[in-house]
Amino acid sequence: MTDSSANSETTIPVGSQSAWFLTTDQILQRLSDALAENREVRASLPGLKDLLDDYLDDEVDLRRVEFHRRLLRVFRDAPRDATYGSLLAKLEGSERERVARFVDDDAATPDECGVGFEHTMSLGVREHLRDMLRGKRVPAAPGPRGLGRVRAPVTTELYPDEVLVYKDTEFHNWGLTEQYTPVYTCIPSTVAGVQRIVRYAKSRSMGVRCAGFLLSRKGHPPSLSLSRSFREPRKKGNTLVRVGVAVTNERLRRWCVASNRYTLPVNTIMVEMTMGGINAPICHGSGIGQQTLSDLVRKVEYVDANGELRVVDEPEHLRVASGCFGLMGVITHLTLEFAPMTYAILEAKHVPTIRAIPPPPGMSLEDIPPALRLELTAEERKHDQEAFERHATRDYYNEWFWFPFSDTIWVNCWDHTTDEDGVEDYPNEGAIFFSFVTQFALNVLQSAPILRDFIDKLGLNEAATTLIGRAAKFALPEKRVKTYLNDALHFQRGIQNVRVLNLEVSIPLVPAKADPTKPDWAIVQKAWWDAILKCYEHSDTCPQRMPLEMRIMGSSDVVMAPQRGNHLGTCAIEILTLYSAKEDWVWYAQEVLDGWMALTDSEGRKLRTRPHWAKQWKEFRVDGKPWAETLRADVYKDEIAEFKRTLTNIGRFHGPLGGYEELIRLQTV
Structure with missing residues (x-):
């Protein structure tokens, strides 16, 4: 069945029928048609219809740079909406001048505007x-x-x-x-x-709570050096690096590139977060051969409840101390195990949605939105399944992004090499500046009252979400490049400037019935497609306005890690939305979560699906109870006991000044 055809007996979801039947381009065409029919709205958003028409015209080569330039001009010139000007005024002087030049001058390229550009604070x-x-x-x-x-x-x-x-x-x-x-x-x-x-x-009987939003002193080098710890790295060829918790990923990235010797083998995307901030809640990257960041910690230095400086480096103690959420004390330094620098070959691709991650067995064609359907042979379906599993199990790094109502998925899967010939630092200043511009554009889109009023008036929520998704998708890199491994991990910049809400869970990969040594990928594919169908079901209000994302990674030895015990690996899957959709978010995310929590293995047993601690989870319910309650009473019952027991042992190990037995008693109460 092709995109344009539809089975007359197909059950259409509750939401907008147009999103169910129309491709991305057809939805945007509907937005253009609505502008053509409403002169007043067209005048209030000058240039938007022309932009959409050029984007949809196969004869016009509208590149992503020009798309964003013209999109921002729409709001710059809007006679009854000051969003562009007010958000521009919030930028620093140099940032403001660069963005204005890019928008105003057709000849201004990102490379020219980005010379000397540096932005690392939200x-x-x-x-x-x-x-x-x-x-x-x-x-x-x-x-x-x-x-x-x-x-x-x-x-x-x-x-x-x-x-x-x-x-x-x-x-x-x-x-x-x-x-x-x-x-x-x-x-x-x-x-x-x-x-x-x-x-x-x-x-004074006061509490202390850490918040990692300030960086190390301006102009001073980061607290980062090769460690002379008496302990050896666990893997031959690796080294130990001592890092201050205020060091940002950006400073660490620059240090790794400059020395070109060692790198963290795994990391989060954002460069603006501090090392302490990504370690405390047990953050992760991607790749089935990779664990969490906390699994790389070999020493923790911290100030305890009595103000004494302490050190934890015993392996059993580190399984708690390396991911303790700040409950042990104020962490000051971490010693982590770094791997020798390698080089990634990036070549992200846009793949048809139905082919990048195939629908699970048992999902009929009629269950899939006609906009996403393709007529595929049995051989093509077999190829797609093998390609997905190959990316998930063999690539060093893997991730998939699906923007709401998009007929393609951005697939960012790559391997690495020790050959540094042709390597370049990536992204360059121009690409970083363009990322900044695209995030600025997304903030304008989600904040502009004139666009919201227009969409509400005509009932085109899915069109606005598609426009936002297209703008965000244009921000993702497309070029083939060979770069330092840590550059590849931080492929996108500026994303901290767009405030979002997100829910992420870690789904354990469980044995396939036919071959227990391999994961049952049907569960992963069902989780993915259930989220896509839920998005279409609510396309009338579009609570989800940012992507569905998925990464396949390994397990963890850290006691409170969501990946712990997942010996075949973990599926980290999340949904995101813009902050402007907050009123419709919790109930929608709850429905998606209900589907994910209902997943079972081949024997019908429910999976031990757990939340990412650094994302949203306390707002939701599982099995009719607050999620925190079910985690405490069931899913994490044994881990919590082990966690508190180990913290107590750390306090005893440090002697009578440790103060942990009293601390644990208070936490228990």
Whole structure:
């Protein structure tokens, strides 16, 4: 059956019928037609119809750079919407000038605008720092005795040697899912400063909570060096590297590229996060041969509940300390096992949705949206299945991105080599700048009232989501390049500037009935396609406005890791949306989660599917109960007991000053 045909007996989901039947281009054509019929709206979004028409015209070679330039011009010139100007004003001076030049000048290329471009701090963090430095709710008075001094309202230096203290300054996390106002917000720049803060808090029965949104002191080199630990790496040829927890992935990346000797073999995509921030919640990368970042930790240095500097390097203790969520104390340094530098060969591809990850056995063609159907031979289906399994089991790194209502999937699967001939640092300044521009464009799209009003008026939610998805998809790299392994892990920049909400679970790969030595890939394929069908089912409101993503990775030895015990590997799968869709998100994500939690193995047994600790999970329910309750009472019951027992043993190992038996008792209560 081809894209244009449809079975008359097909059951159409509850949502918009157009999304079910129409391809990406047909949905965007519908948006263009609506603009043609409404002169007032067309005038309020000048140039949008022409942009869509050129994009849809096979005779026009509209490249992704020009797509984003013209898209931003629509909102720059919008007579009744100031979104573009207000968001542009929030950028730093140099960033603002570069973006404006790119948008205004047809001849301005990303490479020209990107010369000397450097951006590693999210806009939300920057605004928070500005508020603090302007003296927002900060008294111009001496700080608490023994702790430091309150920062004067007027200052330009962020990182002096002493502890800075701000009073009653609200903190929120990136996704705005956690907000609180501590009595004091303290910014130490030394380990001694951390110790001073902990001792002050203890003497006054106050708690200490770490938030990794500040970096190491501006202009100073990162705390990062080859370690002289007495312990040897577990794998021959590897080395140990001591890293301060305030070191960002970007600084670590530059250090690895400059030395061209060693690299972390696995990492998250974002370069803006700190090493402490990605280690504490047991973050991960991709590749069935890779474990979590916490599995690479060989030593933890931290300040305990009494303000004493401690070290954990016993293997059994590290299985807890390396992923302890900050419950052990204030981590100051990590020693991790690095591998020799290798080089990745990137060549991401856009593959038809039905072919990149084939529907699972038992899913009929009528169950699949006609927009995604292709007429395939048995040989082609066999080839597609083998290609998917090969990427999942043999490639060093793998991931699949599907944007809502898209008829293609972005497949980013690659291997690595020790041959460095032809290697280049990637992405270059121009590509990084273009990533920044595309994320800026996404913020404009999700924030512009004029676009929301137009979509609501005409009931074209799936068209707006498709436009956003197309813009985001254009931000993904397409060129073939050979680059440093850690560059390949951080292939995309600027994504921290688009606030999103996301739910991710780790689904264990379980034995196939026909061959218990191999995973049952049908479960993975069902999880993937269930999420796609759920998106179509609710295309009338489009709660999901960013991609469905999936990575296949290994297991973990860390006690609280979601991947622990998954000996055949783990499927890390997640759904994302823009923050602007927050009102419709939780109920929608709950429906997707219900499907994932209902998955069973070939014997009908429910899988031990677990949440990614750094994503959303506390809002959801499993088996009719709050997810936290089922995790505590069942799925993580044994691990929690082991976790607390090991923390207690660490405290006893450190002697009477450890203070952990009392800490564990309080946590238990």
